[in-house]
Amino acid sequence: MQQDSExxxxxxxxxxxxRRSLLIVLCLVAAAGVSYGxxxxxxxxxxxTASLVFNNNQTNQQAAGLQAVTINNQVAQQNTNVKLxxxxxxxxxxxxxxxxxxxxxxxxxxxxVSAQGESNIVDVxxxxxxxxLAAGIANTYTTIFVNEQQNANHAYYASALxxxxxxxxxxxxxxxxxxxxIALASRAQSLGVLAELRSGNxxxxxxxxxxxxxxxxxVARNTVLGAVLGLLVGLxxxxxxxxxxxxxxxxxxxxxxxxxPLLGVVPESAALSRSSRRGGDSQGILPSGExxxxxxxxxxxxxxxxxxxxxxxxxxxxxxxxxxxxxARHLAAAAGTLGSRVLLVECDLRRxxxxxxxxxxxxxxxxxxxxxxxxxSEAVQSIDLDAPSDVVAKRRILNVLVAGATLPPxxxxxxxxxxxxxxxxxxxxxxxxxxIDTPPLTAVSDxxxxxxxVDGVIIVGRVGRNRRDxxxxxxxxxxxxxxPLLGVVxxxxxxxxxxxxxxAYDYAPVNPKARPPSAPSSPSxxxxxxxxxxxxxx
Numbered sequence: 072m073q074q075d076s077e078x079x080x081x082x083x084x085x086x087x088x089x090r091r092s093l094l095i096v097l098c099l100v101a102a103a104g105v106s107y108g109x110x111x112x113x114x115x116x117x118x119x120t121a122s123l124v125f126n127n128n129q130t131n132q133q134a135a136g137l138q139a140v141t142i143n144n145q146v147a148q149q150n151t152n153v154k155l156x157x158x159x160x161x162x163x164x165x166x167x168x169x170x171x172x173x174x175x176x177x178x179x180x181x182x183x184v185s186a187q188g189e190s191n192i193v194d195v196x197x198x199x200x201x202x203x204l205a206a207g208i209a210n211t212y213t214t215i216f217v218n219e220q221q222n223a224n225h226a227y228y229a230s231a232l233x234x235x236x237x238x239x240x241x242x243x244x245x246x247x248x249x250x251x252x253i254a255l256a257s258r259a260q261s262l263g264v265l266a267e268l269r270s271g272n273x274x275x276x277x278x279x280x281x282x283x284x285x286x287x288x289x290v291a292r293n294t295v296l297g298a299v300l301g302l303l304v305g306l307x308x309x310x311x312x313x314x315x316x317x318x319x320x321x322x323x324x325x326x327x328x329x330x331x332p333l334l335g336v337v338p339e340s341a342a343l344s345r346s347s348r349r350g351g352d353s354q355g356i357l358p359s360g361e362x363x364x365x366x367x368x369x370x371x372x373x374x375x376x377x378x379x380x381x382x383x384x385x386x387x388x389x390x391x392x393x394x395x396x397x398x399a400r401h402l403a404a405a406a407g408t409l410g411s412r413v414l415l416v417e418c419d420l421r422r423x424x425x426x427x428x429x430x431x432x433x434x435x436x437x438x439x440x441x442x443x444x445x446x447x448s449e450a451v452q453s454i455d456l457d458a459p460s461d462v463v464a465k466r467r468i469l470n471v472l473v474a475g476a477t478l479p480p481x482x483x484x485x486x487x488x489x490x491x492x493x494x495x496x497x498x499x500x501x502x503x504x505x506x507i508d509t510p511p512l513t514a515v516s517d518x519x520x521x522x523x524x525v526d527g528v529i530i531v532g533r534v535g536r537n538r539r540d541x542x543x544x545x546x547x548x549x550x551x552x553x554x555p556l557l558g559v560v561x562x563x564x565x566x567x568x569x570x571x572x573x574x575a576y577d578y579a580p581v582n583p584k585a586r587p588p589s590a591p592s593s594p595s596x597x598x599x600x601x602x603x604x605x606x607x608x609x
Contacts, residue, residue: 086321091309098308102301103294110288118286119206119279120196121213122187125152126272149186152193155273156184156216165212171204182212192276202282209279220273224265232262319537322561328542329530332375334558335368337361339565343397357401365398365405368560372527375558383495383505383525384557387518388532389545391511394562395531396424402529403506407456407469411503414451414470416494418518419510420482423474429454436475438482441490447472447497470502487520495524512548513541522554530556533563 088095125148162178181198195216197208235258239247246252319325326333337343340361357365372381386399396419403415417425417437426433435450456467479485498505507525509518522528528549532542549556 083321087309087313090320091305091312094312095302095305095309098305099298099301102304103298106297106300107290107294110290110293113288114200115285116198116200116287117202117205117282117284118196118198119202119209119282120194121209121279122276123152123156123193123195123213123217123273124276125191125193126274145189148191149189149193152191152273153184153186156193156195159216159219161212161216164215165208168211168215169204169207173208178208178212182208195279197279198286206279206281213275213278217273217275224272228262228265232259235259235262317538317540319532319534319539319542322534322564324539325530325532325534325537325542325559325561328539329546329556329559331530331556332371332558334371334375334529334560335364336564337364337394337398337560337562339563343394343401362401362405365401368398368402369405372529372557379526381526381557382499382503383507383527385507385509385518385521385525385528387509387512387528387530389511389513389530389537389541390533391422391514393511393531393533393537395511396428396508398529398531398560398562399506399508400425400428403504404456404469406504406506407467410467412470412501413504413506414472414498414502416472416498416505416507417474418486418507418521420474420478420485420517421510421515423478425471425508426473429471431471431473432476433473434476436473437494438475438477438479438485440472440494441485441488442479443490447494450475472498483515483517486517491520492524495521513545519552522549522552526555527557528554530559531562532559534561535563535565 160175162182163175165182166173166175166178178197183196183198185194185196186192187194195209195213197205197212199205199208235255239252239255239259242252242255247256319328322333322336325331338361340358342358342361372384384402386395386402388395396417400415403413407413415425417423420438423433423436425431426436431452431454435445437450439445440447440450450472452471452473453468454471456469485491495505507521509521512518530545530549
């Protein structure tokens with residue numbers, strides 16, 4: 072179960088990355104470019120480092136007559152050494168010695184002192200605009216510090232020597248040759264040597280060298296960090312926009328919102344777009360890929376509803392532009408190609424488009440039938456579903472009842488009338504399948520009276536355009552009305568977004584008697600029965 076939940080989550084995340092990839096890449100490139108540009112504009116800084124080593128010379132302490140002190144805490148000793156280097160007026164003396172416009176504040180700001188690992192070595196690093204100046208500051212600072220430490224030690228040993236010599240002069244001649252006197256004289260000799268050597272407990276371990284490359288700005292590092300920051304910002308914006316975007320993005324979203332099976336996926340296609348325009352394709356002839364999508368929808372209707380007699384299908388959508396008319400038209404043509412007697416009824420009496428798409432006369436139509444101006448048999452028109460080059464014993468046609476030339480002022484009342492019920496009953500008795508195209512359900516309420524008068528309702532949703540909140544409201548309305556919902560059709564799915572649906576297209580069972588989608592077929596012109604498909608099946 073956990074793997075099943077992780078799969079959709081991963082697929083959804085990849086879908087977000089795919090849809091928002093341009094935004095993410097733009098954020099990454101912009102942040103990296105800004106970081107690179109700012110880094111290149113910054114003044115180059117060079118850092119040079121000199122090292123000092125501290126020696127805890129217990130021999131010198133004993134020679135001075137002091138108790139040798141041993142510090143076992145290495146961290147405390149390191150902190151003491153660092154503080155010794157930082158104390159005093161080293162910055163002022165360094166600035167005074169080097170000159171070149173340096174001040175005590177600049178030296179103090181650009182010099183850092185740190186311990187080197189767990190050792191007695193202390194690093195003094197200096198940063199400046201010039202590599203030679205950086206090395207000069209580091210070397211001067213450490214040299215002054217070592218000299219001052221040596222001077223302090225010399226003064227210390229000289230003071231100790233003076234004190235011992237004073238003690239020797241006060242000793243009687245007899246005591247000078249005693250063991251105590253001899254020890255005191257030996258100490259005076261050692262102190263004299265130490266004072267002359269000017270030794271100390273610190274010395275320069277390594278002088279600073281002139282750096283060959285700047286320490287800042289680090290253009291490559293800053294660019295990479297900028298790119299990482301831009302990537303994080305891009306991902307954050309993508310997730311935020313995805314959360315704020317209420318559009319339906321995937322066919323599976325339609326399934327989850329309506330709680331219905333996915334009957335099929337209609338790809339985004341130039342051929343379908345042309346067929347929806349006037350005279351674009353009056354016969355409904357489509358390339359094999361697009362035509363197979365509608366054959367698959369028809370097949371799914373059969374297999375999902377084996378025990379139901381589907382004679383009247385209502386094709387609806389939530390909003391205008393979802394492609395319900397295109398789906399209704401080509402679904403009817405797909406059933407007609409297999410020999411079924413099919414009638415396509417246009418119940419959109421406000422903005423009809425079927426006559427334009429099929430290049431048919433606009434009247435007489437359904438509105439004329441409903442007011443009793445003509446009989447339904449006189450208003451029904453037929454189009455040939457066979458390609459012109461096909462030679463068949465019995466041609467396949469699609470019967471169409473368009474809305475009519477004159478649009479009524481009261482379409483909702485006409486659709487809800489007893490005359491409309493009579494039309495449906497007559498169509499159901501005459502044809503194997505009646506496909507009804509309706510106006511958008513959330514735009515007008517004309518089609519709601521038909522929801523309980525048909526055998527099944529198919530919902531068409533346009534992926535990337537439909538809003539989730541509108542689809543959710545429509546689902547609540549249809550459920551409350553008790554509409555016989557069959558499934559959903561995802562329209563406008565781009566090729567890269569079809570994903571796992573491609574398998575269904577490749578391996579969906581196809582009726583061996585079905586003609587290629589480029590040569591659909593239907594009942595005879597007079598609506599005679601067909602032996603290819605049993606009545607009542609779609």
